[in-house]
Amino acid sequence: MVTIQESELKEGILLAIDRAKNDGRPILVSEVRQIASIDPLLFYYTGRERFYGERFFWKDPSDEIYLAGNGIINQFQSDQATDRFFHVEKAWKRFIENAWIDNPYKENGVGPLMFGGFSFDPNKEKSGLWSKYGDALFHLSKYMLSVIKGKTYLTTNVMCTQHDDLSLYNKIMQEREELLNSIPVSMSSEQPHLSDIKEISPESWKETVAEVLPDLEKGSLKKVVLARELRLFFEEPAEPEAALSHLNKAQHESFIFSFESNGDSFIGASPERLVKKQEENIFSTCLAGSIRRGKTEEEDKALGDQLLSDQKNLIEHHYVVEMIREALEETCNRVEMPEQPQLLKIRDIQHLYTPVVGLSKEDASLLQMVERLHPTPALGGLPKQEAVEKIRSVEELDRGFYAAPLGWMDYKGNGEFAVAIRSALLQGKEASLFAGCGVVSDSDPESEFLETSLKFRPMLNALGGNQS
Numbered sequence: 001m002v003t004i005q006e007s008e009l010k011e012g013i014l015l016a017i018d019r020a021k022n023d024g025r026p027i028l029v030s031e032v033r034q035i036a037s038i039d040p041l042l043f044y045y046t047g048r049e050r051f052y053g054e055r056f057f058w059k060d061p062s063d064e065i066y067l068a069g070n071g072i073i074n075q076f077q078s079d080q081a082t083d084r085f086f087h088v089e090k091a092w093k094r095f096i097e098n099a100w101i102d103n104p105y106k107e108n109g110v111g112p113l114m115f116g117g118f119s120f121d122p123n124k125e126k127s128g129l130w131s132k133y134g135d136a137l138f139h140l141s142k143y144m145l146s147v148i149k150g151k152t153y154l155t156t157n158v159m160c161t162q163h164d165d166l167s168l169y170n171k172i173m174q175e176r177e178e179l180l181n182s183i184p185v186s187m188s189s190e191q192p193h194l195s196d197i198k199e200i201s202p203e204s205w206k207e208t209v210a211e212v213l214p215d216l217e218k219g220s221l222k223k224v225v226l227a228r229e230l231r232l233f234f235e236e237p238a239e240p241e242a243a244l245s246h247l248n249k250a251q252h253e254s255f256i257f258s259f260e261s262n263g264d265s266f267i268g269a270s271p272e273r274l275v276k277k278q279e280e281n282i283f284s285t286c287l288a289g290s291i292r293r294g295k296t297e298e299e300d301k302a303l304g305d306q307l308l309s310d311q312k313n314l315i316e317h318h319y320v321v322e323m324i325r326e327a328l329e330e331t332c333n334r335v336e337m338p339e340q341p342q343l344l345k346i347r348d349i350q351h352l353y354t355p356v357v358g359l360s361k362e363d364a365s366l367l368q369m370v371e372r373l374h375p376t377p378a379l380g381g382l383p384k385q386e387a388v389e390k391i392r393s394v395e396e397l398d399r400g401f402y403a404a405p406l407g408w409m410d411y412k413g414n415g416e417f418a419v420a421i422r423s424a425l426l427q428g429k430e431a432s433l434f435a436g437c438g439v440v441s442d443s444d445p446e447s448e449f450l451e452t453s454l455k456f457r458p459m460l461n462a463l464g465g466n467q468s
Contacts, residue, residue, distance in 0.1 A: 009156065012100045013169045016160035019098075028074075028099035028140075029158045030112045030411075037152050038183060040066040041248065043145040044258070045187045045241045046179060047071070053263040056115045056139065057244055058408060059256040060416065061271070064149055065109050067408060069141030070179065073159045076114055076138040081122040084136040085371040092138070096411045103155075107148040108278060108414040111155055114138040116259060117406035117420065120375065120399040124392050129425065129432060130400030132262040139259075143179060154180075189245040191464035193235040200229040201396060202449065208394050209445040215390070216441040223319060224381035224390045226448075227436030229397050230456050232463055234429045240265040243426070246462040250347055254458075255418040257406060266401050268423030269458050271346050274373055274405050275328075276416040277366040282332055282358035287344065287419075288320040288378040288438065289313030289352035292454055304343045304350055316438050317341050317352040319377040323384065324356055327372040332358035348457040366415050370405045378438065379403040379419055400425070402434040424459045433459045 009031045016027040044057045047070030058067040074095065078087040092114055103111040116138030119130070144155040158172055205228045215221050232238075240258045244267060247256050251269035258267040276283040291307040294300030307313055321337065328335045335358040344353035360369075380403075381387025402425075407417030424433045435455035437448045457465075 008102045009158075009172070010166075010169045012102055013158060013160055013164075013172075014166065016100050016158075017162070017164050017168075020160050020164070021162040023098070024162065026159045026161045028095065028112065029160055030099060030101045030103070031156045032103040032105060032110045033154055034105065035152050035154050038145060040068040040145050040147050041241070041244060042183050042187060043070070044068040044244075046183045048239075048241070050179070051142075053260050054139070055258070055260045056141065057256070057258040058115065059248065061253050061255060065416070066147035067109060067113070067115065067144065069115060069139065069144045071142030072139045073142045073157050074140040076116070076140070077134055078136040079134060081135070084118060084122060085367045088136050088138060089365060089367045092409070099411070101411065105153065107146070107151070107153070108410055108412065109148055109408070110146045110153045110410070112140060112157060112411040113144060113155070113408055113415075114140050115408045117401050117417070118370075118374070118404050119401055120379075120404040121388055121392055124398060127398040129398050132264045133266070133401055137261060143176060187241060187245070189242045191242055191246065191462075192238040194232060194464040195235050196233040197465065198231045198233070200231055202228070204396065206445040206449055208396075209439055209443065209448050212390065212394060212439060213441065213443065216439065220383065221386050221390060222382045223316060223377060223438050223440050224387045225379050225403075225436045225438050226391065226395055227397055227399060227403060227434055228452055230433040230435070230460070232431040232433065232465070234431070234464075237428050238426050238431050238463060240267050240426055243267055243424075243459075243462040247458065250461060251422070251458050253346055254422065257418065257420070259401070259406060265426040266406075266420070266423065267426060268420055269462070270418045270421050270423065271344060271351065272378070272419040272421060274376070274407070274417040274419050275366070275369045277360065277369070277414050279414065280360045282328065282360050282369070284324055284328060284356040284358070284373065286317065286320045286324050286337070286341070286354035286356060287351050289317045289341075290349050290451065290454075293345065293348060293350055300345075300350075304345070307350060307352060308341070308343065312440060312442065313352055314341075316377075316440065317354070319382045321354055323377050323382065324373060328356065328358050328369070330372055331364035331369050332360050334359040349454055366409050366413060366417075370417050374405050375403065376419070379421070379436065381438070397434070399434070403436060422455065422458045424463065431463055
C-alpha cells in the first residue's frame with residue numbers, strides 16, 4: 001500500500017476555488033510529494049482501464065529521469081502552421097502564472113509539466129493516419145510519477161472552477177488512493193500475435209529516391225531525408241505496455257516513450273536527443289551516419305571503423321554538426337563539441353555521434369531552441385527549408401509526429417526533447433512503423449531501402465516481428 005501524508009492539497013483547492021470565483025476562470029492546483037518507490041511502467045500500466053488514451057511514458061537514456069502520466073486535465077495545442085512553438089509556450093506560461101503550486105523539491109521534472117510534441121511539417125497535406133494528434137499537442141496529466149535519480153515523486157494536478165466545492169478534494173483523494181493501491185507487482189509483457197506485415201509502396205519509394213538524385217547533383221540541395229512506412233496487422237489490439245517493456249530491455253540506452261491521444265499511442269525508442277535544458281545548461285546531439293552491428297566483436301569493430309572512415313556518412317554527419325552549431329549559437333553564449341565524431345552503438349545499429357553542450361542566453365527558452373533545431377539535417381536535409389519543401393512535394397507519407405520533436409517541459413522552463421525516430425503509431429489491431437534515410441547525390445535507391453529496413457528492426461522486434 002502506498003500512503004501519502006496529509007498535505008496542503010485541501011487548502012490549495014479551497015483557495016483556488018475562491019480565486020476561480022473572483023477571476024471567472026479555472027485555476028490549477030499542483031501538489032508534489034516524495035513517495036516510496038514505484039515502477040513508472042507499472043504506474044503507466046495501472047492507468048490502462050481508467051485513463052486509456054490519456055497516458056504518457058518517458059525514460060531518458062541515462063535512467064536519470066522517468067516520467068509517467070495518467071489522465072489529462074488540460075491540453076495545449078496549436079493548429080497554426082506558423083509560430084506554433086510560440087503559441088504553445090505562451091499558452092503554457094499564461095496557464096502556469098495563475099497556478100497554486102506546492103512543490104518543496106528542487107528537482108526538474110516534478111510539479112506541473114506538459115508532455116507532447118509537434119508534427120514534422122504542419123504544411124504537409126494531412127491523411128487520416130495522424131488525425132488524433134494535430135500539429136502541436138501537449139498534455140498536463142492529472143497524476144504524474146517522476147523518478148529523478150532514483151527518488152520517486154508524485155505530482156497531483158487539479159483544475160478548480162467557480163462551481164467546485166470541498167467535494168472535489170474528497171473525490172481526488174479517493175481516486176488517487178485507488179490508483180496508487182491498485183499498482184500490481186508485475187504486468188503481462190506478452191507481445192501481440194502478428195498476422196501480416198505490409199510494405200507501403202516500396203517500389204514507389206525507391207523511384208522517389210531515384211527521382212530526387214538529379215536535384216542533388218545539380219542544384220543547391222545537398223541532402224534530403226526520405227521516409228517510408230511499414231504496416232503491421234495483429235489478431236488482437238496491440239497494447240503499448242508490452243512494447244514499452246520490450247523496448248526498455250532491448251533498447252535501454254535510448255529514449256523510451258509513449259504518447260497517447262484519444263486511444264492511439266505513439267511509441268518509440270529514439271537514440272537521438274534534440275535538446276535538453278537544465279537551467280542555463282544546454283545539451284544536444286549530432287546523430288547521422290549509420291551501419292549495422294556485427295555478429296562478433298571483431299566484425300562489429302570492423303564495421304564501426306568502416307563507418308568512421310566512410311566519406312558519405314562523414315559528410316552527412318558534418319552537415320548535422322554545422323547546422324546544430326549554428327542553431328544553438330543563436331540562443332547560447334557558448335557552444336562546445338569535439339572535432340571528430342565517435343560511435344554510438346545500440347542493439348541493431350551503430351551511428352556517428354557528436355555530443356554538444358552549451359550555455360544558454362538568459363532570455364532563451366527551451367521551445368525556442370526546439371524550433372531552431374527542428375528538423376536537423378539528419379531528419380530533413382540541407383539546406384533546411386529547401387529540403388522540407390522537397391519532402392513535402394515528393395514523399396507520400398504523412399509523417400505526423402514521426403521524426404519530430406517529442407518531450408516535456410516543466411513549469412520552470414526546464415525539460416528535454418528527443419527526435420521521435422525508431423517509432424510506431426499503434427491504432428487498435430494495426431501499427432504503422434516509420435523509418436527514413438539521408439539521400440545524397442551518390443545514393444543508391446536499393447541501398448537506402450535496405451537501410452530503412454534496418455531501422456525498422458527495433459519497433460518490429462518490440463511488436464512481435466522477431467527480427468534477428
